Amino acid sequence: MGAPTNTRWVAVVPVKALATAKSRLAAGSPEHRQALAGAFAADTISAVRSVSNVELVLVICGDRRLAQTFVAPGVTVLDEPEPSGLNAAATAGINWATSRHPAAGVVVIPADLPALRADDVDAALLLAARHPRAALADREGVGTTMLTGLPGSPPRPRFGADSYAAHLADGAVGLDDSGLDRAVRDVDTSHHLSQVRLLGVGAATGRVLDAG
Template identity: 45%
Template structure:
């Protein structure tokens, strides 16, 4: 993809994040923050700009330590993505803007770069199960049209986006449950996530 790529990453309030991990015997807010910071750290080398949309001051503090911009926006996932998209699109009318989920603690920079390079026009990466979406990319200068939520892969395909399926398992492996987390650990967790889990590993 020839145009510059900017990414928006939505992060919900940590107290409400990752509720399905409640049985994993971990500090859920700390783990959700670690997920987000590891995801953003892995994505930074791929994107010209990374904008995190969050209302949580703890997330904003963590991002400042990484040198990553955050902006307060709406809490709903698609609403936050539309807000972040509008901010990034205003800065560069011709860029590719991508929506990246914040729960990819095993994400590898090289795999994200491969997926972005493979995109031709508006595209999305389905999750491991093939039903959700971990990454959505606009065309250069085009709309994002996020439809995240249940069945988002089918919704994005129906809206004309092309599926990106290739050698990037870490990009497809979002974490919602304890079983997901175990599988992500097999791929290799980011350092912040590993540090949060180390007392119980």
């Protein structure tokens, strides 16, 4: 199944509360780790909202103070009433998006892609528009950095251990990641962070790293 290249999208970005975010990231004090997690989210959202065919970025966040930092034109922030994990937050966003923007595709993007750029998202969505549902693997081929669904075929989130395999088993088509290095570099560990620093990170992450 194909779709016009001008497919419009709603991007759902679930954001964890800082107190529980990036627990595997050995990056100094807990305060520094939390600052990095917030910066990763800010840079991810900034990149996505700059994509011309993303008509809305929907941020799902149960941390109200953090959520207020994401308010911007083209961004809607929804409270996560019962923090129940990434899949529950993503599903809440998908349901909201499909009920209010039924003619748009939906892409779920986890908020830990600090090297992401708008052209990376644009290229991935161009590929995704060819399939009812699709998934982009992380660099290790284990996790998922984008999960998409066209109108009438909303994404079905299966985030967690081996999520990419779970999404493929559930019918999503795997996307070719050629030229999408920034889009597959999520950050869970200090090694991941070192890798994205070589690629170049967004402004918010750069400020936190510079502050040390």
